[in-house]
Amino acid sequence: xxxxxxxxxxxxxxxxxxxxxxxxxxxxxxxxxxxxxxxxxxxxxxxxxxxxxxxxxxxxxxxxxxxxxxxxxxxxxxxxxxxxxxxxxxxxxxxxxxxxxxxxxxxxxxxxxxxxxxxxxxxxxxxxxxxxxxxxxxxxxxxxxxxxxxxxxxxxxxxxxxxxxxxxxxxxxxxxxxxxxxxxxxxxxxxxxxxxxxxxxxxxxxxxxxxxxxxxxxxxxxxxxxxxxxxxxxxxxxxxxxxxxxxxxxxxxxxxxxxxxxxxxxxxxxxxxxxxxxxxxxxxxxxxxxxxxxxxxxxxxxxxxxxxxxxxxxxxxxxxxxxxxxxxxxxxxxxxxxxxxxxxxxxxxxxxxxxxxxxxxxxxxxxxxxxxxxxxxxxxxxxxxxxxxxxxxxxxxxxxxxxxxxxxxxxxxxxxxxxxxxxxxxxxxxxxxxxxxxxxxxxxxxxxxxxxxxxxxxxxxxxxxxxxxxxxxxx
RNA sequence: GUCCCCAUCGUCUAGUCUGGCCUAGGACGCCGGCCUUUCAAGCCGGCAACACGGGUUCAAAUCCCGUUGGGGACGCCA
Numbered sequence: 001x002x003x004x005x006x007x008x009x010x011x012x013x014x015x016x017x018x019x020x021x022x023x024x025x026x027x028x029x030x031x032x033x034x035x036x037x038x039x040x041x042x043x044x045x046x047x048x049x050x051x052x053x054x055x056x057x058x059x060x061x062x063x064x065x066x067x068x069x070x071x072x073x074x075x076x077x078x079x080x081x082x083x084x085x086x087x088x089x090x091x092x093x094x095x096x097x098x099x100x101x102x103x104x105x106x107x108x109x110x111x112x113x114x115x116x117x118x119x120x121x122x123x124x125x126x127x128x129x130x131x132x133x134x135x136x137x138x139x140x141x142x143x144x145x146x147x148x149x150x151x152x153x154x155x156x157x158x159x160x161x162x163x164x165x166x167x168x169x170x171x172x173x174x175x176x177x178x179x180x181x182x183x184x185x186x187x188x189x190x191x192x193x194x195x196x197x198x199x200x201x202x203x204x205x206x207x208x209x210x211x212x213x214x215x216x217x218x219x220x221x222x223x224x225x226x227x228x229x230x231x232x233x234x235x236x237x238x239x240x241x242x243x244x245x246x247x248x249x250x251x252x253x254x255x256x257x258x259x260x261x262x263x264x265x266x267x268x269x270x271x272x273x274x275x276x277x278x279x280x281x282x283x284x285x286x287x288x289x290x291x292x293x294x295x296x297x298x299x300x301x302x303x304x305x306x307x308x309x310x311x312x313x314x315x316x317x318x319x320x321x322x323x324x325x326x327x328x329x330x331x332x333x334x335x336x337x338x339x340x341x342x343x344x345x346x347x348x349x350x351x352x353x354x355x356x357x358x359x360x361x362x363x364x365x366x367x368x369x370x371x372x373x374x375x376x377x378x379x380x381x382x383x384x385x386x387x388x389x390x391x392x393x394x395x396x397x398x399x400x401x402x403x404x405x406x407x408x409x410x411x412x413x414x415x416x417x418x419x420x421x422x423x424x425x426x427x428x429x430x431x432x433x434x435x436x437x438x439x440x441x442x443x444x445x446x447x448x449x450x451x452x453x454x455x456x457x458x459x460x461x462x463x464x465x466x467x468x469x470x471x472x473x474x475x
Numbered sequence: 476g477u478c479c480c481c482a483u484c485g486u487c488u489a490g491u492c493u494g495g496c497c498u499a500g501g502a503c504g505c506c507g508g509c510c511u512u513u514c515a516a517g518c519c520g521g522c523a524a525c526a527c528g529g530g531u532u533c534a535a536a537u538c539c540c541g542u543u544g545g546g547g548a549c550g551c552c553a
Binding site: 009010011013043045046048049099101102103106107110113114115116117118119120121137139154157160161162163166168171173174175176178180181182185200201202203204205206208226228229231233235236237263266267268269270271272273274275290292293294295296297298299301302303304305306308312351352353354355364414424425426427428429430432433434439440441442443444445446 | 477487500501511515546547553
């Protein structure tokens with residue numbers, strides 16, 4: 001069996017979006033599954049819209065999700081001479097011709113056809129002009145076959161057939177000398193030995209235009225697999241209107257790349273009832289047999305759930321490292337005096353069950369990495385009431401006398417206060433929680449104190465007791 | 476408008492090719508309960524779909540035709 005070669009070929013006209021990542025992912029998975037080669041090619045023949053920043057963002061995005069490429073990135077602008085050569089070869093063989101219609105004229109004719117309800121198609125008026133050396137700006141057009149049918153046996157969609165009368169004489173070389181997409185893609189796919197073209201199904205209609213080009217140039221036609229689109233909640237194509245669509249925006253929102261990949265692979269592909277896949281499992285189980293034919297709606301809720309699942313599983317040390325930038329954004333100083341006992345890594349076990357993103361986790365972590373803390377007004381009003389002060393004070397005193405500050409000793413001291421004052425756990429735990437974290441929700445109260453350490457625990461209790469004593473309210 | 480594709484819970488999907496095991500399964504979300512020092516997590520339960528109409532067949536979510544609905548494409552963009 002010959003080697004499988006696939007490619008991801010984004011155009012650098014904007015950021016790398018969700019749909020692009022999924023296309024790249026399916027290519028990558030297929031290559032890895034087959035032991036083939038995954039190639040990255042930048043299609044930057046649109047001189048006006050391609051940018052270096054976009055290229056950088058694409059590479060960064062792919063690296064973030066771990067879709068490493070085996071060859072490339074190739075850039076089409078490095079290969080312009082090649083396309084021109086091949087285009088002129090077609091011209092010399094009488095398979096292409098110069099067209100001197102201006103973009104404005106073409107636009108006007110298109111509009112007219114549209115209005116009359118006629119097929120919007122180039123009328124071929126320059127086809128028989130036989131211009132040898134154009135004296136005015138001219139584009140080179142390919143003579144598309146006008147008889148018969150072109151058939152695609154798509155790996156996902158199956159048999160698709162087009163009547164060749166629908167084919168335009170498409171421009172292969174612009175008047176500025178740059179090739180157009182439909183031409184450069186064919187040249188590159190052929191010359192790079194691409195065996196399987198895996199791309200979004202917005203390209204289905206381009207395929208019957210490209211196949212005759214492969215044929216005309218004497219190249220073998222690769223196999224095609226057209227992936228269904230990803231839609232927004234309103235069932236229109238995913239775009240900025242649906243919120244974040246740049247893959248890097250998800251990184252910045254605190255998503256884990258493996259969660260992103262897992263979510264995306266399940267959008268349009270399934271393996272029985274399984275939801276969670278390791279990368280190895282995806283590679284092993286991936287096949288076009290179970291790729292959906294119809295578009296899928298992007299569901300942020302499910303992605304969020306999945307991210308939570310991965311946060312629960314992730315290695316603590318790695319999670320701690322990933323968390324630090326998010327902590328910094330909230331005012332944490334990695335070299336400052338305010339550190340949780342046991343370091344940032346100690347934060348992970350109590351917080352990972354509660355947070356679905358790193359941003360949320362940083363929010364939960366705030367009371368342990370910053371000082372002083374803000375105390376929620378509502379919470380203080382409800383729980384830091386005069387009647388509980390004596391018990392809080394007593395608890396502080398007992399804690400102060402503790403030789404070992406552990407879950408066991410804290411538990412016994414707390415229960416001692418409960419017994420002596422005839423209180424239920426909830427009655428004292430909530431005020432304590434508010435005094436120590438400023439909030440009504442937190443990890444278990446013993447975990448909180450352990451993370452804070454004896455000194456900071458007492459400090460925070462004192463602060464509350466003191467200001468309530470003196471002023472009857474908090475600062 | 477023309478061409479291409481698609482159609483199972485709100486969403487992602489299993490089942491469709493190789494009709495019967497489907498009173499249609501799982502997951503997210505939602506609702507209820509349990510657990511409980513809060514919030515989560517966890518556990519248990521519930522609501523919820525074969526677009527419609529014709530065929531074929533003993534039997535259709537599964538096969539065929541039509542309708543409707545949805546998506547995509549019609550650039551000197553990719």
